[in-house]
Amino acid sequence: MKEIYIGLMSGTSADAVDAVAAAFTDKKIELLGTKSDRLPNDVKVKIKSLSNSDPIEIDELATLDNKLGLLFAKTTKELLKSLGLESDQVKAIGSHGQTIKHRPNDFMDGFSMQIGNASIIAVETGCKVVSDFRRADIALGGHGAPLVxxxxxxxxxxxxxxxxxxxxxxxxxxxxxxxxxxxxxxxxxxxxxxxxxxxxxxxxxxxxxxxxxxxxxxxxxxxxxxxxxxxxxxxxxxxxxxxxxxxxxxxxxxxxxxxxxxxxxxxxxxxxxxxxxxxxxxxxxxxxxxxxxxxxxxxxxxxxxxxxxxxxxxxxEPKSTSFLGIDPQWVEALTFAWMAKKRIHRETTSLPSVTGAKRKAVLGAVYCP
Structure with a gap:
């Protein structure tokens, strides 16, 4: 029986959350469905404000973390409904989260912060959620990026x-x-x-x-x-x-x-x-x-x-990844659906040759509903 994974991606542009449902084999992807929801303007304004703030107001950060969790969950539930899928048919959701700050290891006390409360996503959808993909790589001396x-x-x-x-x-x-x-x-x-x-x-x-x-x-x-x-x-x-x-x-x-x-x-x-x-x-x-x-x-x-x-x-000359079988809009969301699969199966996804980490690692933390 195939395992179905959801991938959620909200990039640094903070314009929308992209969601995909997919099943994976070693060299093949079955894309089951997609959904893209634009983020509300007040949320985008708050994301930009916090991203440009130094220091960050912790109450505002925590409130936005929860709000994004609810928005990501809503998009996921609507995608599942459109596909006629129940939560118990989904192995896990991979949620990248919304990057607020990325200050990797060439800064003192390097870190990368993504928000979008994964516990809320898990509770609201009834699915396991894999999130927090970057910090293990940073703990190993890497940049935690890029992950794709x-x-x-x-x-x-x-x-x-x-x-x-x-x-x-x-x-x-x-x-x-x-x-x-x-x-x-x-x-x-x-x-x-x-x-x-x-x-x-x-x-x-x-x-x-x-x-x-x-x-x-x-x-x-x-x-x-x-x-x-x-x-x-x-x-x-x-x-x-x-x-x-x-x-x-x-x-x-x-x-x-x-x-x-x-x-x-x-x-x-x-x-x-x-x-x-x-x-x-x-x-x-x-x-x-x-x-x-x-x-x-x-x-x-x-x-x-x-x-x-x-x-x-x-x-x-540049070509679209469509020529390789994947629509360019969905590559990143598919990446995090796939990374959720790898995490659930305890398989490494980090690449020290890319991030500079000391070794490979299993990336992501699992949140249960």
Missing amino acids: PSFHYTYFGSSQVNRAIVNIGGIANITLLPSNDSVSGYDIGPGNTLLDGWYKQHFNLEYDDKGIWASTGEINEDFLSLLLTNKYFEKQPPKSTGPEEFCLNFIKQTLLDFRLKPEDVQATLTELTAITIAKSISKAQPIDEVFVCGGGCKNTYLMERLLKNLRDFNQP
Whole structure:
């Protein structure tokens, strides 16, 4: 009898919670159903506020933790209802949670904090929940991020060609999958987070649909060059980052000596994402195929700039992970459904070659209803 797992993902963009129901074999995924619910505006505002607060007000954090738990549970129950599934038919839910702070081990007392009360999800749905996927890796000296390379390795790897998998969420990360069965990966830098933040400031809307506004602007090479001097881009892997590093304040500080039209800033921020991805691919051993997943796939202008930059570096044209059998929107949620399966079966999912941890570990804590 197949085991059914639910995966829940709310990324650094904090725009929605994606949910999937799936069954897994070693090299095959049966996607049973999906659901995506946009987060209420007041919740998004609170997430951004807490993410940018230092120090954080503990009462506000705990209240938001509970509220997100209820929202994640609601999405899960609606997904189960749409599929005609009862809670006892689900082996476990894998919930990544909402990242509030990510300060890994290159800071004093490194940590990564995700909220979305897993006990509430368990009680509300009647299912076991696996959550808190990052802290064991950090306890072992790793960054606790990125986590998706282990999933990419399992389902996207090839023994015939060298592949690069790029996930463009709030932060962009890369997984390098040589045909020799090795794997490496790291956070590249900003994906959608700067684009969304700058657009929100000017239009009070969540994102620049298809990059239409950015496409009306002109890329400012001097501004781009200054953005690229950020020290994170020069760090060697293992490395990870988050909106703490790449936020509106980062844009404003870099803009101090410039007088640019807002759309020119948006165009240049798009180029920053595109060129840093292309550079990361070009620095790897020869890559035969590039596949892209995450919300950035929907940004037509960003994908055009990525294609142009990859061509400049004589790299393969990017394709959607749909060509590998998985819709790019659901890759991350599927990752956490799969990680829940691995945790329930006490199998490791961490990759020291990616995070820098001392050894592999079984990731995630189990919460019972």
